[in-house]
Amino acid sequence: MKTIDVCLSPELLHLYDLEDRTIVVVDILRATSCMVTAFAHGVESITPIANLEECLRMKAKGYVTSGERDGKKVDGFDKGNSPFEYMDGDLRGLKLAFTTTNGTLAIEKSKGAKEVIIGSFLNLSSVVRYLLLGENNILIVCAGWKGRVNLEDTLFAGAVVEKLKDYLGWDCDAPLAAQHLYNLAKGDMVKFLDSSSHVKRLSRLNISKDIEFCVTPDQYKVIPRLKNGVLLA
Amino acid sequence: MKTIDVCLSPELLHLYDLEDRTIVVVDILRATSCMVTAFAHGVESITPIANLEECLRMKAKGYVTSGERDGKKVDGFDKGNSPFEYMDGDLRGLKLAFTTTNGTLAIEKSKGAKEVIIGSFLNLSSVVRYLLLGENNILIVCAGWKGRVNLEDTLFAGAVVEKLKDYLGWDCDAPLAAQHLYNLAKGDMVKFLDSSSHVKRLSRLNISKDIEFCVTPDQYKVIPRLKNGVLLA
Numbered sequence: 371m372k373t374i375d376v377c378l379s380p381e382l383l384h385l386y387d388l389e390d391r392t393i394v395v396v397d398i399l400r401a402t403s404c405m406v407t408a409f410a411h412g413v414e415s416i417t418p419i420a421n422l423e424e425c426l427r428m429k430a431k432g433y434v435t436s437g438e439r440d441g442k443k444v445d446g447f448d449k450g451n452s453p454f455e456y457m458d459g460d461l462r463g464l465k466l467a468f469t470t471t472n473g474t475l476a477i478e479k480s481k482g483a484k485e486v487i488i489g490s491f492l493n494l495s496s497v498v499r500y501l502l503l504g505e506n507n508i509l510i511v512c513a514g515w516k517g518r519v520n521l522e523d524t525l526f527a528g529a530v531v532e533k534l535k536d537y538l539g540w541d542c543d544a545p546l547a548a549q550h551l552y553n554l555a556k557g558d559m560v561k562f563l564d565s566s567s568h569v570k571r572l573s574r575l576n577i578s579k580d581i582e583f584c585v586t587p588d589q590y591k592v593i594p595r596l597k598n599g600v601l602l603a
Numbered sequence: 604m605k606t607i608d609v610c611l612s613p614e615l616l617h618l619y620d621l622e623d624r625t626i627v628v629v630d631i632l633r634a635t636s637c638m639v640t641a642f643a644h645g646v647e648s649i650t651p652i653a654n655l656e657e658c659l660r661m662k663a664k665g666y667v668t669s670g671e672r673d674g675k676k677v678d679g680f681d682k683g684n685s686p687f688e689y690m691d692g693d694l695r696g697l698k699l700a701f702t703t704t705n706g707t708l709a710i711e712k713s714k715g716a717k718e719v720i721i722g723s724f725l726n727l728s729s730v731v732r733y734l735l736l737g738e739n740n741i742l743i744v745c746a747g748w749k750g751r752v753n754l755e756d757t758l759f760a761g762a763v764v765e766k767l768k769d770y771l772g773w774d775c776d777a778p779l780a781a782q783h784l785y786n787l788a789k790g791d792m793v794k795f796l797d798s799s800s801h802v803k804r805l806s807r808l809n810i811s812k813d814i815e816f817c818v819t820p821d822q823y824k825v826i827p828r829l830k831n832g833v834l835l836a
């Protein structure tokens with residue numbers, strides 16, 4: 371039986387064998403939600419970049435610079451970290467250079483895996499179907515917040531576990547904990563997240579519309595995949 | 604307002620400032636449950652030792668050797684890792700050298716804190732009262748399983764958060780996740796843990812009686828404290 375595991379923080383990634391895995395990187399608020407939205411609206415590629423300065427240098431090479439630091443848009447960047455900024459047709463066919471506080475670091479650390487894809491509630495069912503049909507063992511890597519565990523990424527992991535529970539096995543407790551939390555939260559995810567630390571942090575930035583959108587399942591079918599360090603649809 | 608945080612694995616401990624904290628180390632199945640039981644039955648001191656061979660060498664110095672590796676008693680050791688082995692009066696006044704797969708490592712890693720105490724369901728209310736009356740910020744350190752998150756230690760952390768929620772603040776999500784899981788589980792903790800990985804591992808060792816006892820609150824009032832690398836009542 372294929373197995374599924376959940377890595378609740380990139381700081382725990384060294385505890386897992388990556389070679390035989392399909393890794394799903396998730397940063398619900400808001401990096402991977404933005405990435406999925408961007409591909410659904412015709413972006414050609416996204417290059418995840420952990421470092422701010424390197425990302426800025428990509429501008430000279432014709433890339434659109436995107437991302438945030440501590441939830442806020444970076445001075446001199448073309449785009450911030452709201453999924454609504456990635457919905458116009460104006461990015462069709464363009465290449466993005468993307469850096470965020472947590473999400474791009476999680477992708478960087480996942481590079482030893484057999485395969486890396488990008489997950490969010492926005493493409494949840496597509497990701498679940500893909501994992502179910504694939505041959506590899508699965509690891510959901512939650513981006514967390516500066517190394518610490520967060521609720522929203524854990525809930526996504528729990529949603530995947532809940533939907534695949536009849537088909538997969540696991541031998542550690544993180545999938546179980548995530549599944550319990552998802553089942554508690556699924557009736558009203560926005561309300562459940564109201565008391566979470568990152569939502570409190572973001573509500574100071576006035577982006578409740580973003581949060582509501584980022585926990586809405588199945589808006590898009592696209593599955594971004596990492597290939598030679600670049601994400602493609 | 605004092606704060607409480609929950610570190611779900613010793614591998615995440617470097618993310619927290621320790622200097623101003625009282626750390627509660629917890630390894631419900633079964634290291635810290637054994638330690639609390641031993642002190643409640645008159646043991647004089649427990650020296651936590653991460654290394655197996657070093658622990659064995661302590662025997663020549665008059666220590667009782669105790670602990671486990673992968674849940675099993677170690678060849679040549681006096682005592683294993685069941686709380687029921689620490690209930691007779693035969694250990695009264697003796698010094699133990701204690702090594703386990705996860706618990707003693709979590710204690711070792713916590714040594715930078717202002718204060719380190721030992722928690723378990725068996726001394727839950729005493730620990731909660733102590734934390735409430737103390738001045739320090741609080742960090743619950745879950746021993747986990749070989750670096751990974753486990754359910755039973757998370758439930759203990761959630762119990763502490765639930766009982767102190769009106770008096771303390773927090774700014775990360777782990778306390779919240781632990782609290783939700785505890786509230787889900789508290790009606791029947793044994794049943795909730797039935798599907799957990801460590802309980803499955805232990806049930807192969809036939810110790811359901813241990814598990815039931817280890818999740819029973821408030822059997823003892825003792826609070827073991829670390830002083831110069833040695834636990835004292």
